[in-house]
Amino acid sequence: xxxxxxxxxxxxxxxxxxxxxxxxxxxxxxxxxxxxxxxxxxxxxxxxxxxxxxxxxxxxxxxxxxxxxxxxxxxxxxxxxxxxxxxxxxxxxxxxxxxxxxxxxxxxxxxxxxxxxxxxxxxxxxxxxxxxxxxxxxxxxxxxxxxxxxxxxxxxxxxxxxxxxxxxxxxxxxxxxxxxxxxxxxxxxxxxxxxxxxxxxxxxxxxxxxxxxxxxxxxxxxxxxxxxxxxxxxxxxxxxxxxxxxxxxxxxxxxxxxxxxxxxxxxxxxxxxxxxxxxxxxxxxxxxxxxxxxxxxxxxxxxxxxxxxxxxxxxxxxxxxxxxxxxxxxxxxxxxxxxxxxxxxxxxxxxxxxxxxxxxxxxxxxxxxxxxxxxxxxxxxxxxxxxxxxxxxxxxxxxxxxxxxxxxxxxxxxxxxxxxxxxxxxxxxxxxxxxxxxxxxxxxxxxxxxxxxxxxxxxxxxxxxxxxxxxxxxxxxxxxxxxxxxxxxxxxxxxxxxxxxxx
Amino acid sequence: xxxxxxxxxxxxxxxxxxxxxxxxxxxxxxxxxxxxxxxxxxxxxxxxxxxxxxxxxxxxxxxxxxxxxxxxxxxxxxxxxxxxxxxxxxxxxxxxxxxxxxxxxxxxxxxxxxxxxxxxxxxxxxxxxxxxxxxxxxxxxxxxxxxxxxxxxxxxxxxxxxxxxxxxxxxxxxxxxxxxxxxxxxxxxxxxxxxxxxxxxxxxxxxxxxxxxxxxxxxxxxxxxxxxxxxxxxxxxxxxxxxxxxxxxxxxxxxxxxxxxxxxxxxxxxxxxxxxxxxxxxxxxxxxxxxxxxxxxxxxxxxxxxxxxxxxxxxxxxxxxxxxxxxxxxxxx
Numbered sequence: 001x002x003x004x005x006x007x008x009x010x011x012x013x014x015x016x017x018x019x020x021x022x023x024x025x026x027x028x029x030x031x032x033x034x035x036x037x038x039x040x041x042x043x044x045x046x047x048x049x050x051x052x053x054x055x056x057x058x059x060x061x062x063x064x065x066x067x068x069x070x071x072x073x074x075x076x077x078x079x080x081x082x083x084x085x086x087x088x089x090x091x092x093x094x095x096x097x098x099x100x101x102x103x104x105x106x107x108x109x110x111x112x113x114x115x116x117x118x119x120x121x122x123x124x125x126x127x128x129x130x131x132x133x134x135x136x137x138x139x140x141x142x143x144x145x146x147x148x149x150x151x152x153x154x155x156x157x158x159x160x161x162x163x164x165x166x167x168x169x170x171x172x173x174x175x176x177x178x179x180x181x182x183x184x185x186x187x188x189x190x191x192x193x194x195x196x197x198x199x200x201x202x203x204x205x206x207x208x209x210x211x212x213x214x215x216x217x218x219x220x221x222x223x224x225x226x227x228x229x230x231x232x233x234x235x236x237x238x239x240x241x242x243x244x245x246x247x248x249x250x251x252x253x254x255x256x257x258x259x260x261x262x263x264x265x266x267x268x269x270x271x272x273x274x275x276x277x278x279x280x281x282x283x284x285x286x287x288x289x290x291x292x293x294x295x296x297x298x299x300x301x302x303x304x305x306x307x308x309x310x311x312x313x314x315x316x317x318x319x320x321x322x323x324x325x326x327x328x329x330x331x332x333x334x335x336x337x338x339x340x341x342x343x344x345x346x347x348x349x350x351x352x353x354x355x356x357x358x359x360x361x362x363x364x365x366x367x368x369x370x371x372x373x374x375x376x377x378x379x380x381x382x383x384x385x386x387x388x389x390x391x392x393x394x395x396x397x398x399x400x401x402x403x404x405x406x407x408x409x410x411x412x413x414x415x416x417x418x419x420x421x422x423x424x425x426x427x428x429x430x431x432x433x434x435x436x437x438x439x440x441x442x443x444x445x446x447x448x449x450x451x452x453x454x455x456x457x458x459x460x461x462x463x464x465x466x467x468x469x470x471x472x473x474x475x476x477x478x479x480x481x482x483x484x485x486x487x488x489x490x491x492x493x494x495x496x497x498x499x500x501x502x503x
Numbered sequence: 504x505x506x507x508x509x510x511x512x513x514x515x516x517x518x519x520x521x522x523x524x525x526x527x528x529x530x531x532x533x534x535x536x537x538x539x540x541x542x543x544x545x546x547x548x549x550x551x552x553x554x555x556x557x558x559x560x561x562x563x564x565x566x567x568x569x570x571x572x573x574x575x576x577x578x579x580x581x582x583x584x585x586x587x588x589x590x591x592x593x594x595x596x597x598x599x600x601x602x603x604x605x606x607x608x609x610x611x612x613x614x615x616x617x618x619x620x621x622x623x624x625x626x627x628x629x630x631x632x633x634x635x636x637x638x639x640x641x642x643x644x645x646x647x648x649x650x651x652x653x654x655x656x657x658x659x660x661x662x663x664x665x666x667x668x669x670x671x672x673x674x675x676x677x678x679x680x681x682x683x684x685x686x687x688x689x690x691x692x693x694x695x696x697x698x699x700x701x702x703x704x705x706x707x708x709x710x711x712x713x714x715x716x717x718x719x720x721x722x723x724x725x726x727x728x729x730x731x732x733x734x735x736x737x738x739x740x741x742x743x744x745x746x747x748x749x750x751x752x753x754x755x756x757x758x759x760x761x762x763x764x765x766x767x768x769x770x771x772x773x774x775x776x777x778x779x780x781x782x783x784x785x786x787x788x789x790x791x792x793x794x795x796x797x798x799x800x801x802x803x804x805x806x807x808x809x810x811x812x813x814x815x816x817x818x819x820x821x822x823x824x825x826x827x828x829x830x831x832x833x834x835x836x
Contacts, residue, residue: 306722330724344722347715349782358712359723361705368704412723 006069008033008165008196009054009085014063016049024049024220027063033164036187036197038211038228040204041240042431045217047200048090051167054198055087056080067165086163088154090170096143100136101125104156128156131193132186146293148179155186159195166190167198172206173428176292176457177491184210202429204233216240237432249464250440253447255284260317262451263334263420265303268312273298274475276312280420280451285442287466288455290494295475296455297339300422303453304336305329316420330359333419337409337426339455341402345409348398352390353379355397356408360415382411387437403434410441421445423454427461439465459487534827535776535791542798550805558805560683564676566797567690568761571745572768573775573789574694575738578701580772582734583714583781584638588627589742589765591649596620596739597746597756598653601662601672609664609671616743623649624739628732646765653758661757675751686748693744697737698786710734715782770817771796774824795820 007030015025024046031037039047052058054065056077064071067083074080080087094103101121102109110120125138134152142150151171158166172180187197187210201207207214208228215225216239223239259281268276272295280286290296302309305324314321316332326336338344346355356379357364364374379393386407390400397405406427413421426442427435442465446452456462462469463485471479471493479493546553572589579586596619604612631641664672675686683691701707712720713730721727750756769779775792777784796817803813 304722326722327724327726336722338719338722343716344718347712347719347782349715349778350711354708354711358708358720358725361708365705368700368706370703370705370708372703 007031007066008035008068009198010066010069011050011054012064012066014050014053014060014065016053016058016061022220024053024060027222029215029222029225031165031196031198033068033196034191034194035213036191036199036211038207038214039198039200039217040202040207040214040236041217041223042433045240046220047217048169049220050217051087051089051169051198051200054080054085054165054167055089056085057087057089081161081163084162084164086158086161086166088151088158088166088168088171090173092147092150092154094142094150094153097141099139100142100145100153100156101138103142103153104128104138104160106157108161124160125156128159132156132159132189147174148176148183148292151175151183159190163195165196165198167200169200170202170429171199172201172203177459178291178495180206204236208233208236240432249461250436250443252285252443252465252467253283255281255467259283259449262317263303263453264315264318266313266315268299268302268309268314270302270307270310271295271298272475273302273309276302276472276475276477278453278470278477280453282419282449282451283446284468285446285452285454285466287462287469288453288472289459289462289469289490290472292457294472294494296472297424298475299472300336300424300453300455303329304334304422306336306338330416330418333416334422335359335413335416335418335420336422337413337424339424339428341405341409345412346397346405349396351394352383352388352397352400352408353393356382356388356411356415359412363416378415379411382415383408386411386414386441401431401434403430403437406430406438407434407441410438414445418450420451420453423452425456426454426465427456427458459490463487463490532776535774535788535795535824538824539791539795539798542795542802546798546802546805552805553801556682558801560678560687562794562797562801563687563690564684565801566793567684567686568745568748569764569767569771569797570690570694570790570793571741571748572764573771573793574697574786575741576765576768577772577775577777577784577786577789578697578710579638579734579738580769580777580779580781581701581714581784582710582731583717584631584731584734585642585769586624586627586735586738587639587642587765588623588646588649589738589768590761590763591646591653591765592620592623592627592739592742593746593749593764594756594758594760595623595649595653595656596743597750597760598656598662598758600743600747601664601750601756602656604664604668604672609668609674612664612672613747616747617740620739620741620743620746621736622739624736624742625732627739628735631735632728632731650758657756657758659758661755663755669754673751673754675748686751689744689748693741694786694790697741701786706730706733711782767796768793770821774821776824776828778828792824 009031011027011029014027016023041047053060056074056079105121109116191197211228214228216223261279262282264279266277276299288296301307305326308324321332322328357375364371388404388407427438467483469481473496596616599619600612600616603615627645630645631638677685679685679688709725709730713727717727771792772789775788777788803810
């Protein structure tokens with residue numbers, strides 16, 4: 001990257017702390033116009049904080065920001081928008097009930113004499129669609145769109161505001177494989193047109209493939225900025241965690257000969273799910289792969305009774321579930337770690353201990369009362385065995401890092417000693433170290449005889465952990481692959497580009 | 504677990520962070536108690552009548568009705584619902600209590616009122632859970648029905664107990680233990696029981712979980728609907744008991760009793776520090792909130808201030824409490 005021109009963004013000595021704890025300190029960073037700059041680090045490393053400072057969502061305590069060589073004060077999102085900085089956050093910031101058109105020009109509608117002029121907005125949108133190559137109907141409500149398209153709407157909005165810098169926080173986390181490729185291609189195109197892109201992502205290969213330079217943050221400090229062309233995932237992970245660690249996945253132990261079938265389902269149907277059969281043996285990890293919308297998550301939810309199947313049978317140890325409800329599934333020894341720990345898994349404002357104890361309250365009571373000493377012991381033991389690092393088990397669970405929250409979610413279900421564990425996205429939004437711990441945890445549980453069904457969007461993770469992978473497409477099984485299958489074969493089956501061969 | 508990366512830094516950082524945030528939590532937890540203590544001290548110093556046993560007995564007696572309603576409101580709010588039927592339930596069950604008392608005797612009438620409160624709560628809860636309507640709207644509509652029933656039952660008139668049982672009917676105003684009124688004793692006992700139920704039982708745990716994240720609770724095997732119905736039933740009983748206190752004081756009941764008081768009860772719950780978002784709060788907070796709001800009235804009386812300003816001050820206090828709560832919450836996150 002040439003340094004002759006003034007950098008698009010120059011960060012000098014920026015720091016931020018909360019109640020005396022510094023979350024970001026002394027950051028110096030220059031990003032050139034038209035550069036794609038990757039920002040990586042473990043959860044809590046300060047990536048999101050830095051983005052939010054650039055985007056004006058929070059104020060830095062120390063340091064200065066310059067945009068295009070001009071030092072500026074950024075106190076609000078309004079300020080940074082005015083300076084041409086646009087932040088696309090993880091959660092998204094669309095107004096669900098408004099149309100695509102209204103969202104793209106939100107608060108920037110063309111108007112004539114105080115009246116919004118939809119016609120001129122329509123023209124502007126058409127021009128934007130042409131440059132980006134997106135095709136979106138301007139008049140549909142955004143909440144009816146798939147998440148990948150919603151993200152496109154956010155990008156359109158950034159461009160409509162004339163953003164010269166677009167900062168994206170984990171943009172690919174919610175996307176299916178082909179949507180990711182489209183996004184990465186667009187990023188390159190925008191950069192080639194002179195837009196500066198800052199990309200925060202957990203997916204190192206992705207960052208490496210698209211970024212010009214990559215900055216690694218750790219514990220709020222900038223560790224190193226490197227050229228993407230002469231680094232590797234292993235080196236980056238090494239900088240992220242402070243030393244090179246083994247990013248290898250643990251191998252699951254082979255399923256013992258003659259291990260009994262614990263969970264079986266026949267002809268499950270509801271909504272997206274269109275006739276799924278599966279069997280899982282004791283000690284076996286069954287992976288379910290498929291594109292977003294293939295019915296992976298929905299299948300797990302049907303198995304657990306979170307949704308009622310319209311048709312089909314779920315059996316545990318050969319006996320059909322008494323009812324298709326979470327309670328009946330739990331009584332039969334089934335547990336489910338759901339897709340979103342924030343929305344479906346944890347009660348964020350309650351304590352770590354309360355959350356861990358929640359699914360097994362009846363096991364530790366005398367009359368109507370909670371047996372508190374027994375609970376303390378049980379929670380303490382399970383927390384230790386899954387290695388939840390909480391300074392205080394009475395603190396609200398939202399104060400924990402994503403990795404520790406996820407481990408707490410596992411702990412909650414392991415306290416019930418389930419026979420079947422259904423896991424949806426075991427390591428979403430979890431840092432590298434906790435991720436490896438969770439992988440070991442899962443293979444360890446299977447080795448102890450648990451039947452595990454695992455859904456993951458990360459195909460490498462799924463293939464590494466599973467004994468067998470079942471691929472769904474449009475809610476139907478289209479192939480089953482043994483351990484050792486390459487990602488390409490599985491992805492091809494998920495896309496339906498060739499017939500999967502049942503093994 | 505073989506990989507072990509963050510502990511050094513995490514361990515070095517957490518003690519200080521822990522202390523800071525724990526301090527902030529304390530502030531949030533007990534700030535409202537400090538406010539109560541300050542007002543009590545101020546009134547004790549500025550008047551010689553505040554700290555008399557007569558005034559304190561009176562103060563607690565005045566708090567009983569609002570305190571019971573605020574406790575019911577708090578339990579509902581913790582579980583993530585609002586009960587706007589509280590004052591209508593209060594009136595309807597008090598009327599039922601008086602009417603049943605006329606044909607049987609006063610005690611049976613009182614018991615009938617409590618049972619009516621529970622049943623009305625069951626109906627409210629079932630309506631809200633089954634219809635899936637937002638509780639605010641669902642209970643608003645249900646409360647109109649209950650008020651209407653109260654008018655129908657009484658024909659719009661005031662109902663009295665039989666003349667020969669009028670004295671017994673006033674029993675909740677009688678002095679009892681430590682010179683406190685029977686109403687105060689009943690209020691304290693009920694609130695104490697509910698405080699234990701909420702903080703020590705598995706039901707209490709489920710109550711918080713349902714209010715904090717209903718979907719997570721459901722996927723943890725909790726029957727979300729029955730937890731909500733139970734919360735409404737508890738609120739119904741609290742309302743009925745509050746109704747009995749008012750009726751016993753007045754020697755009668757009528758369909759317009761305590762109109763609008765459900766909102767004061769919610770305000771008391773919030774002033775006490777229970778989050779209207781659900782999943783947080785405590786029964787003792789209802790008590791503190793009710794005491795605080797009652798104290799303001801009491802203070803106006805004792806200081807001889809014009810009661811014209813009383814509502815303004817109460818309103819400002821509610822705003823202040825909620826703003827403080829929000830502010831402290833922001834800082835701790």
